[in-house]
Amino acid sequence: MIQVDPDSLTATPSSYGWPFLHKADYSKGTLFVLIIPENFANIYNLPSEVLSEIRKTLSEDLYARLEGPARISLFLYDNHTLIVESFLDESADVSIVSGSNFTKLTDLVSGETLSAEKVTSTTPWTQPSVPKEVRFNVKLNPHSYGVFRIE
16 A cells, blocks of 8 residues: 655555655755665565655656656766666666656657656645646666657
């Protein structure tokens, strides 16, 4: 069961458990606490919805973020190019989510251009007026990577 409320993100098989990510107001700022399991390799077993919420919180100030399963990495560069790399043994569908000021994602190897799919984002971790976002859906082959420019 995955629960997202204004102060925590919990993913447990029942109502008993603890949050993976907790938000608390502290003085004039906000404190986030990310709980790492005793065996940190268990992070790979988290559902993609939980990983996506954690990624969303940690990459709030970046121009793009990743949504999808574990063992997929996103590398961002300051010239709006990015690499998405899969360490999985099977194909995976992932999404690159960015602000609405971006409208296309170009594969720098094949030259293919992907159009943006507009989405409205809501999350308990951000300010009440969350700007609209766009999503680019990408399919990755096993143990492969894609190199893109976002415009």
